[in-house]
Amino acid sequence: MSSTAVRWLLVIGAAVAALGAGVYFGLNRTEAPTRVAATGLMGLALPDAAGKEQRVDQWRGKVLVVNFWATWCAPCREEMPEFIKAQTQYGDKGLQFVGIAVDQADKIAQFEKEIGLNYPSLVGGFGAMELSKGLGNKLMALPFTVVIDRKGDIAHTQLGLLKPEKLDALVKQLL
Amino acid sequence: MYHQQEEIDTASAPRGVAQRMRHYFGATMARSACLDCANFRPAKLSSSMMSSGDNCSAIPRRRLGRGRTVGASLTLAAVFFSAHAAAADPKLLPPEQAFRFSARALDERTIEARFAVADGYYLYRDKMRFVVAPDGAGLAPPQLPAGKTKEDQFFGKVETYRGDVVVKLALAAVGPGQSLVVSADSQGCADQGVCYPPTVQKVTVVLPAPGKGPGPQVDANPVKKRWFN
Numbered sequence: 001m002s003s004t005a006v007r008w009l010l011v012i013g014a015a016v017a018a019l020g021a022g023v024y025f026g027l028n029r030t031e032a033p034t035r036v037a038a039t040g041l042m043g044l045a046l047p048d049a050a051g052k053e054q055r056v057d058q059w060r061g062k063v064l065v066v067n068f069w070a071t072w073c074a075p076c077r078e079e080m081p082e083f084i085k086a087q088t089q090y091g092d093k094g095l096q097f098v099g100i101a102v103d104q105a106d107k108i109a110q111f112e113k114e115i116g117l118n119y120p121s122l123v124g125g126f127g128a129m130e131l132s133k134g135l136g137n138k139l140m141a142l143p144f145t146v147v148i149d150r151k152g153d154i155a156h157t158q159l160g161l162l163k164p165e166k167l168d169a170l171v172k173q174l175l
Numbered sequence: 176m177y178h179q180q181e182e183i184d185t186a187s188a189p190r191g192v193a194q195r196m197r198h199y200f201g202a203t204m205a206r207s208a209c210l211d212c213a214n215f216r217p218a219k220l221s222s223s224m225m226s227s228g229d230n231c232s233a234i235p236r237r238r239l240g241r242g243r244t245v246g247a248s249l250t251l252a253a254v255f256f257s258a259h260a261a262a263a264d265p266k267l268l269p270p271e272q273a274f275r276f277s278a279r280a281l282d283e284r285t286i287e288a289r290f291a292v293a294d295g296y297y298l299y300r301d302k303m304r305f306v307v308a309p310d311g312a313g314l315a316p317p318q319l320p321a322g323k324t325k326e327d328q329f330f331g332k333v334e335t336y337r338g339d340v341v342v343k344l345a346l347a348a349v350g351p352g353q354s355l356v357v358s359a360d361s362q363g364c365a366d367q368g369v370c371y372p373p374t375v376q377k378v379t380v381v382l383p384a385p386g387k388g389p390g391p392q393v394d395a396n397p398v399k400k401r402w403f404n
Contacts, residue, residue: 070370070372072302072362072370073364073370074327074328074329074330074364074370075364075368075369075370076370077329078328078329078368102372126372129372139267139269139270139369139371140371140372141267141270141365141369141370141371141372142369142370142371142372143369159267159369160367160368160369161368
């Protein structure tokens with residue numbers, strides 16, 4: 001290979017590296033963590049499984065864990081006993097779980113009874129999927145969980161299982 | 176409080192470096208990163224552009240003398256990006272790619288419907304439905320292949336499909352040259368522990384003249400061709 005070619009390669013290499021670094025840091029600057037208010041979610045009013053309308057902002061000031069789930073979603077069912085435990089453990093300290101089910105009211109009610117759910121689950125239907133998309137669930141898959149701090153800002157979003165240790169750490173940090 | 180996200184969390188995915196890079200530069204960037212590769216082979220671009228960077232760094236480099244420096248710096252750049260891409264990329268496919276639906280006309284009265292289920296994903300047999308429009312086409316209730324039976328801790332005995340699922344749709348009242356819309360309902364999950372809501376995918380299939388089948392395979396959501404596909 002001629003020295004001219006080598007020099008060109010060096011130049012191209014340097015350019016690519018510089019471009020890459022620039023793009024990387026540039027993108028990251030715009031991606032700096034920001035406070036994200038859960039305004040859309042807080043303003044929501046949906047019926048619970050018994051048909052009673054529930055406004056999400058009734059829980060403002062609490063550490064709110066909003067869990068999008070469905071009875072047809074096995075991983076959703078898998079993690080709910082942990083949520084029940086956490087609700088029992090931290091409920092009086094200001095932790096509030098709220099389910100939003102992408103499902104039918106009768107199926108939700110039946111499952112609530114079956115599992116002994118100790119927090120409300122609202123009937124979201126498939127509109128709930130769109131809502132979760134706006135909160136970052138781009139693939140609209142389940143389970144999807146949003147943790148909101150006492151000020152109403154989103155502290156954490158999770159697609160897939162929210163591991164008990166992660167949940168515990170978040171709750172302790174936010175309560 | 177800052178907005179934290181877990182690895183599997185897709186919320187960060189579209190903002191991930193790898194995806195943005197791919198968005199802005201397409202495959203060009205990947206090829207540039209391979210300049211120093213000896214026998215330049217188009218590294219297969221899978222879900223992430225960065226995988227090509229990894230493949231690239233594994234390919235032996237030409238003896239370049241001073242060019243080695245270039246190679247090293249580019250390899251470093253590739254490693255740098257791939258390290259960050261790994262954290263940002265949730266490696267979850269959208270449902271229409273995890274469960275790719277296609278169909279073709281086998282003959283003037285039969286359509287062959289196919290789901291290509293990606294590795295690490297599965298479909299529930301009892302959630303699979305097919306509808307052919309117009310209604311008058313006379314679709315006989317299709318015979319779904321047996322799935323793999325498992326004892327689910329929540330749903331009891333369920334049958335699931337992995338890999339390719341092929342279903343024949345027999346039509347009683349159709350004619351050659353007729354255009355039909357095949358809608359397929361499916362619902363499935365990823366082994367990573369997420370499930371997708373029921374999804375409908377549609378393809379339009381034109382029936383061939385007698386003895387002229389099978390027709391072309393029609394993809395419901397064709398994957399965009401890239402340089403390295």
